[in-house]
Amino acid sequence: MSTATNLSSTDRWDEFMEGVWRQNPLFVMVLGLCPALAVTVSAVNALSMGLATTFVLTCSCLLVSLLRKMIPKEVRIATYIVIIATFVTVVDYVIQAVSLALYDALGAFIQLIVVNCIILGRAEAHASKNPPLPAMLNALGMSAGFTLGLFALGAVREILGAGTLFGISLFGPHFQPWVVMVLPPGGFFVLGLWLLVFAAIARRKQDKLAEAAGHA
């Protein structure tokens, strides 16, 4: 696990890809569903939420990893939460400063990043046992996977729910919006569809492996 600090580039890439693909927080671990279903009504919202989570996850994992030898195990959860809450507050201010419209659209879900289980999970399971560089890489990978997942949801919901992507009209002015897609049920429908797609990919891969083993 925590062997050397000077990782080779393939190891780094592996560490990063772990969260993007193999352990994708949204489509493989099915974590962090609350923001994933609630704020992904548009691609912009989804990406902003993903970036906010990226910032919080990376910063808090870095800090937890730096302080990992100092934090007594009895109070580690409390410490992690304080650290995570700090960065969530910072993100909260920054988003207000950047755009109030975005802040209103994301609503309470910015503050609720605190209780996003991906972040506490990473801090506890990975950052607290690894040196800063791999911890950060892992956190970055996880956030990239989460952002990707949110974007996949947000893009489909925006295309069908409003006929636009990043606010750019795709189908002209006569597009009929699918109202359900911007309502909560739409989030479940789209998430279910993506899970179906990923399960089918995994199944196909498995079958291929089994077939190859059978031939050999």
Add this chain to the structure above:
Amino acid sequence: MSIEIRSAPHIKAPKSVETIMRHVVWSLMPVCAFFVFQYGLSALASLMVVTVSCLATERLIVRTGTQSGDISDYSAAITGLLLALSLPPGFPLWMGAVAGIVAIALGKALFGGIGFNVFNPALVGRAFVQAAFPQAIATYTPSFLPGRFHEMVPSSMTLPLMQPAAVADWLKAKHLDALAGATPLAKWKFEGILANADELLTSLSGHMAVGPSPALILVCGIYLAARRFMDWRIPAAILGSAGLTAWLLFALNDVRYPNPFFMLFSGGLILGAVYMATDMATSPVTPKGMWVYGALIGLLTVVIRYYSGLPEGVMYAILLGNAATPLIEKITQPTPFGKTAFALLGRQKKGASYSLHPGYISREDAGAVTPRKRFLSNKPKRDERKKPNE
């Protein structure tokens, strides 16, 4: 004569799923024909497109090899016809196709195919388009429009993904705008106008925007019930409970609430009670359960119509009834012969029955397999369970 037709062990004549489904399709034919007569080309196109989209989806999914079923078993055809009948005749055809795909893929295939679905597929499809296109689904055109066999309602031929043309403008151009747009239920709910009884029953007399004729559906339903392709208890319970609830409220305050006749014959209540709630896979099999199920749906329909923001409540009432079916079946299991009081006691305290009576052996312990509706295809599991016993 007191012979009852029950689902599982008392088969006395070969009555396959296919036979039943075929008869249901036949009995729907007069209803569809009258629907086309009322609304013309648009209704015909809608019926065809929705049914074809259901059949194509079914075919595609069965071909993946994940579930049994065949389009020749008529079940997808029933779903398509019922779905089309429950939609407005001028509903854009591409939306109808979406409804058909969702009905089969989401309402049926995801649960494991024919016989495994928890909710009526046609209603799942309709619920989806109701949520996705709330304006289009509330846009009705009057029946018996002049020239309905020569031209379609403009909204029917909308290009895929595009907004339907405004039906109101089209009606205005034909100088028919006085009778535009809303169903009798919506008229009552939002404008306080009650429709006449004869208009509702046959929709023959005037330009009312009603769906398929309730009287005709009732006749076809009686045929099905007489041939024992459908249990008469469910429609009887739904109509009885809806009528009773509506009558009670009408008796309490006849200004605020409409008369029970209006409640029964407006909207999709008759269609839902006769054809949708009686879907065999999604309704209880026990006779007592059927009464409970029907009563629940009737009550919910009236409650939703009166007290919610929606003018029509049949669809949600039946979907909720479907969801409650496993529970209803569980609490209405008939008592085995000779076990009356004891079995009742055991059932009431399910889970704690051992401590009550040390000699009691549960059915599972005795090796009995309770015939129970399965939500997922668990055929291999059943085999596993059998092995240790053998």
Add this chain to the structure above:
Amino acid sequence: MSQATDALTVSTPTVGMIRTLGLVAALCGLIIVSAYQGTYDAVQENKRIAVERAVFKVIPVATSIVEYLAPGSGAPQKVGTGGTAPAGSIKFYAGYDKDGHLAGIAAEGAAKGYADTVRILFAWDPAQATITGFGVVSSRETPGIGDKIVVDKDFLANFPLAAPLSDDRMVLAHEIRTVKHGTKTQPWEIDAIAGATITSRAVGKAINEAAQALVPRLVPHLDALKEKS
């Protein structure tokens, strides 16, 4: 401090725990304070722009706004000029046109809609004693149905809405209320959108409640507000 490896067996002394927690808390506090300081100006500016934009939308002729608080009795007080307004004061915005004349008063109202509370900003014209229009501050109404309130032409044709005070100047002379679609008979009634009655009713209720509370407090002091000070 114990090593990470044997941390599972050795328990940390309380002092150590407190020290670590204190240190972490101090560090975090520092980060938060600097973030707050760093973004304060931009956040305030954004908020001001958002309010201005909303007010200019309901009072189109206004070019500048002044924020006031209307106490239960006495003259309205400007916000931000020192002095504390008594509790229960109602916030409102006075919009002035380019010559500095009062163009309209904007205030917020809220009422329960179909999905959640609908918060609106409405404009009151003191010269005509009418509600000239409204805009949505926040709403979660069903897209395509409830959110038609800001685009439906027939619904927007309800405005201006008569809102004169009663003779004793304590309440509005006529309660503003929403009536079923097509049954509007009085200038103070709102004709609901067919199919979106609940949201339409929320708009009427929000305007009525806010106007009933605010307008009687304003009318005696209108002269003080007439010109931009």
